[in-house]
Amino acid sequence: MEVGSLITTSNNILNLKIGYTTKVKNIPEGILINTVELYENSGGKLSRAAGTSSIIIKRFNKKYSLIKLSSKEYRLISNECYATIGSISNYKNNIKKKTKASESRFKGIRPRVRGLAMNPVDHPHGGRTKGGMHWRTFSGKLAYNYNN
Structure with a gap:
């Protein structure tokens, strides 16, 4: 179609x-x-x-x-x-790559910045030394299979 x-x-x-x-x-x-x-x-x-x-x-x-x-x-x-x-046309739709950031911005998707890339004052995971804090989940538990 x-x-x-x-x-x-x-x-x-x-x-x-x-x-x-x-x-x-x-x-x-x-x-x-x-x-x-x-x-x-x-x-x-x-x-x-x-x-x-x-x-x-x-x-x-x-x-x-x-x-x-x-x-x-x-x-x-x-x-x-x-x-x-029948089947829906435009079957190559998922193959198309986004070439510019503005293609995502036009769809309302804003850029995401990782917490690790921020400064320590901006995010708990930020800074080069991570401030001595391990990465945590949103609920506050230690991430990446660390046992408490």
Whole structure:
């Protein structure tokens, strides 16, 4: 599916094409699907990111279907839930590297500075000698498998 693709809803089993949205019970096993509902009439929740898709593995007693998600997780979904046939386009989205810091800043991600790189007055872990203090967790316990 790409931008501008036609999406239609159909219950006709014989006329299934990529981009058609129908109930899971009407889709044969082994076909790639996306935008799967978790519960009936809840709206698509699963397999909506770029390049993702799910696949129907098996049907159970005409009420549930076993679906394998793109994260290799298996889910039991009701056969009355809707799903769209096909996979989402732009599958190379996760390969793109950020080349400048401003690409992250435009998305609202601010830079992070490690406590070790700070001065002792700015952070307990700061300074070249660390001030004689071992690194600690947020709860105050010693970090990196140190026993108290």
